[in-house]
Amino acid sequence: MNLLAPLRPSPARPSSLIRSNPLSRVSARDDFAIEARHVNFSVPTRQGAPVSILKDCSVSIPAGQLWMLLGPNGCGKSTLLKILAGLLAPTAGKVYVRRPRSFVFQNPDHQVVMPTVEADVAFGLGKSNLTLEEVRSKVFQALDAVGMSDYMQRPIQTLSGGQKQRVAIAGALAEACKVLLLDELTTFLDETDQIGVIKAVKNSLDKSEEVTALWVTHRLEELEYADGAIYMEDGKVISYGDPARITDFIKDKQAAYINDINC
Numbered sequence: 143m144n145l146l147a148p149l150r151p152s153p154a155r156p157s158s159l160i161r162s163n164p165l166s167r168v169s170a171r172d173d174f175a176i177e178a179r180h181v182n183f184s185v186p187t188r189q190g191a192p193v194s195i196l197k198d199c200s201v202s203i204p205a206g207q208l209w210m211l212l213g214p215n216g217c218g219k220s221t222l223l224k225i226l227a228g229l230l231a232p233t234a235g236k237v238y239v240r241r242p243r244s245f246v247f248q249n250p251d252h253q254v255v256m257p258t259v260e261a262d263v264a265f266g267l268g269k270s271n272l273t274l275e276e277v278r279s280k281v282f283q284a285l286d287a288v289g290m291s292d293y294m295q296r297p298i299q300t301l302s303g304g305q306k307q308r309v310a311i312a313g314a315l316a317e318a319c320k321v322l323l324l325d326e327l328t329t330f331l332d333e334t335d336q337i338g339v340i341k342a343v344k345n346s347l348d349k350s351e352e353v354t355a356l357w358v359t360h361r362l363e364e365l366e367y368a369d370g371a372i373y374m375e376d377g378k379v380i381s382y383g384d385p386a387r388i389t390d391f392i393k394d395k396q397a398a399y400i401n402d403i404n405c
């Protein structure tokens with residue numbers, strides 16, 4: 143079995159928003175919303191030799207799909223996500239991500255800052271030349287996509303963690319975000335909020351074929367919602383493609399690990 147074989151991309155969709163990343167250019171293909179080619183990332187140390195965190199990572203994620211990124215603690219998932227978000231520059235390699243793109247943090251309190259739900263989702267539209275009615279309409283549509291349109295006037299501090307995550311996602315959608323980069327959103331959520339956030343992301347992708355999402359998670363059961371998955375270990379992409387295949391791959395690894403411990 144070729145574990146590195148990627149999925150075939152979905153049929154090409156028009157992209158009006160292709161722009162290159164000034165940090166690291168790669169020619170864009172319309173059918174992929176996210177591409178990383180031979181990406182390396184290392185950090186300098188006081189001792190001299192830099193520490194290598196990402197090693198020759200390559201992935202291609204078709205537009206309009208929800209992909210999940212998994213791997214053990216410290217394997218480099220968040221670092222890769224930050225590079226795709228433009229928050230870090232790769233040491234080597236090329237990156238292409240459709241714009242606008244948005245990074246949603248694990249802790250929504252770092253991102254959801256306005257007093258009410260409506261004000262928070264409208265926040266990013268402040269610099270646009272939209273009328274008040276147009277802003278309200280965009281805010282409503284974005285909240286509707288994540289199942290929160292009944293919460294427009296709710297004070298932020300009355301929301302659960304999962305509801306705040308959905309407001310953060312709505313903020314990105316209101317700004318016509320084409321790529322959502324989601325960093326372990328469900329780690330601190332109970333099961334109801336966890337499913338609510340995943341369904342909100344799926345629904346927002348279904349409502350707009352142009353939105354693509356990459357979701358970092360530790361929870362294998364979330365793969366059932368994914369169109370594709372990436373498994374990393376020790377800074378490397380070990381396998382990517384069909385979520386069922388990746389699930390089996392990880393389960394086999396876990397079984398082998400438990401077997402080793404018991405021997």
Ligand SMILES: Nc1ncnc2c1ncn2[C@@H]1O[C@H](COP(=O)(O)OP(=O)(O)OP(=O)(O)O)[C@@H](O)[C@H]1O
Pocket residue numbers: 185193195213214215216217218219220221222
């Ligand atoms: N600025 C930095 N300086 C030194 N090491 C770093 C730096 N940033 C990340 N690392 C190291 O790089 C490795 C990958 O970190 P990263 O946060 O990307 O992993 P992760 O897979 O997201 O982990 P987790 O699942 O625990 O969130 C870790 O060993 C981390 O300690």
